[in-house]
Amino acid sequence: MLELSDYARLLQNALKKNEVVVIGCTCSVLYSGRAESFLPFGERLIILKADHTLLVHQPTGNVPVNYMKPGSSHSITFDEGKYFLRSRNLEHKEYMDIEIQGVHFFENKYLEDGQKIALSGTEKDMAQMLFEQPEMLEMGFKPLSMEEQTQFGFIDLFGYDKNNNLVVVECKRYTADFKAVEQLKRYVEKIKQAKGISFVRGILAAPEISSNAEALLLQEGFSFVAVKPPKYLERFDAKQKTLGGF
Amino acid sequence: MLELSDYARLLQNALKKNEVVVIGCTCSVLYSGRAESFLPFGERLIILKADHTLLVHQPTGNVPVNYMKPGSSHSITFDEGKYFLRSRNLEHKEYMDIEIQGVHFFENKYLEDGQKIALSGTEKDMAQMLFEQPEMLEMGFKPLSMEEQTQFGFIDLFGYDKNNNLVVVECKRYTADFKAVEQLKRYVEKIKQAKGISFVRGILAAPEISSNAEALLLQEGFSFVAVKPPKYLERFDAKQKTLGGF
DNA sequence: GGGGAGAGATGCCGC
DNA sequence: GCGGCATTTCTCCCC
Numbered sequence: 001m002l003e004l005s006d007y008a009r010l011l012q013n014a015l016k017k018n019e020v021v022v023i024g025c026t027c028s029v030l031y032s033g034r035a036e037s038f039l040p041f042g043e044r045l046i047i048l049k050a051d052h053t054l055l056v057h058q059p060t061g062n063v064p065v066n067y068m069k070p071g072s073s074h075s076i077t078f079d080e081g082k083y084f085l086r087s088r089n090l091e092h093k094e095y096m097d098i099e100i101q102g103v104h105f106f107e108n109k110y111l112e113d114g115q116k117i118a119l120s121g122t123e124k125d126m127a128q129m130l131f132e133q134p135e136m137l138e139m140g141f142k143p144l145s146m147e148e149q150t151q152f153g154f155i156d157l158f159g160y161d162k163n164n165n166l167v168v169v170e171c172k173r174y175t176a177d178f179k180a181v182e183q184l185k186r187y188v189e190k191i192k193q194a195k196g197i198s199f200v201r202g203i204l205a206a207p208e209i210s211s212n213a214e215a216l217l218l219q220e221g222f223s224f225v226a227v228k229p230p231k232y233l234e235r236f237d238a239k240q241k242t243l244g245g246f
Numbered sequence: 247m248l249e250l251s252d253y254a255r256l257l258q259n260a261l262k263k264n265e266v267v268v269i270g271c272t273c274s275v276l277y278s279g280r281a282e283s284f285l286p287f288g289e290r291l292i293i294l295k296a297d298h299t300l301l302v303h304q305p306t307g308n309v310p311v312n313y314m315k316p317g318s319s320h321s322i323t324f325d326e327g328k329y330f331l332r333s334r335n336l337e338h339k340e341y342m343d344i345e346i347q348g349v350h351f352f353e354n355k356y357l358e359d360g361q362k363i364a365l366s367g368t369e370k371d372m373a374q375m376l377f378e379q380p381e382m383l384e385m386g387f388k389p390l391s392m393e394e395q396t397q398f399g400f401i402d403l404f405g406y407d408k409n410n411n412l413v414v415v416e417c418k419r420y421t422a423d424f425k426a427v428e429q430l431k432r433y434v435e436k437i438k439q440a441k442g443i444s445f446v447r448g449i450l451a452a453p454e455i456s457s458n459a460e461a462l463l464l465q466e467g468f469s470f471v472a473v474k475p476p477k478y479l480e481r482f483d484a485k486q487k488t489l490g491g492f
Numbered sequence: 493g494g495g496g497a498g499a500g501a502t503g504c505c506g507c
Numbered sequence: 508g509c510g511g512c513a514t515t516t517c518t519c520c521c522c
Contacts (some may be wrong), residue, residue: 039361070306177510277500399511
């Protein structure tokens, strides 16, 4: 069984080599920065990453209970009979003191990973789908631009309807709420003002819409179109059975 | 050196006992659920928690590159010469297939932690501070309610000014943007309508305000008050030097 | 670096 | 369960 002082040395060497370190230990965590927090002693997972990110995870839950951003400086100190893992981020004025009482396990290794995740089914994918298949929105819709930083702001989809009215489309990948309607309204108002037109249509494209949002939508004279974000793998799976078997 | 089949057995036992498992390994990750993603092979950290949360962390970055929510079901399968850690969440219709090529380290332990984090410096703390010290907002302000689900909506702080005008206060712990102004406007409009009053004041309390937000604020006839979220530990430290030394 | 907006957002509270 | 909203939100993109 290693002593705390041995782990302190292991940790310092690992940090120098930009290794990823995982520590299962009993600790308390004091944080001060954008906010402040204290977490009394308990058994947790501490993760130190190659970019000097620090994460503290409790045995349950999705989200780290405490963390320090990339680029922080970590150090081990022994002070009045207690071991501390101290982390600081001067840029963000954030500080953390972790008091470590006992180490249950300790792993360190340099991890090599240059890969980036490929994600589909985002709001952008929705806009792209409607740009390429405008009949999904409504018959006769003629798209002009997509996901563009126009002079009127960042508009998901922009075009003309079959009667040559300007149309602003706001896409949401989840149930649209009244904030989505406010966003749509903001864009429509901007375009009316900038182009000097009195009538611009607004369409909210989302899988669903909340009742409050729908009330506000109708009040503003906008309309809702039910559209789901595209899922390419799901279609692929229907043929290939890659993620099947559940 | 253990074989992949040994780790598969270790993992299955650990999962049964609701232990926390940390695996350093080379893997690829396929996800399908609310969206879809694929992450090619690389060296990563896989964390399995007691509540059946699954996290995949790359060697850099704050955020897990992939994850499964608490309550997922994990299983190890051997298929056509390949090892898979499969996770499914029927409730959320989410699926993940992790193909594991090599294990660099493996730890499992039951972690005991019933503690909850104590956090201060939130928006709620700001509202509480202004409720208790109304002169920080403006002289003569008389608070009525705080962080309450009123019949007009959820309003941070609500009261009368020295001239007995109704005042709605929206607190932001960060630089206030135009969305904060829109939120304030929404509350003021609601109260005007519900009470049948033509004049209700709106105050935005935040450390700073963006120029766009300030323009909209003045246009609406509202006002800004510079207030920082309270930091109790910082004051404590000034005397006690707990988090000092940086 | 600030502003604006999405996120597989998450998490909390209230109805 | 949905709705509304804060978050030590984080992240990306564009100006």
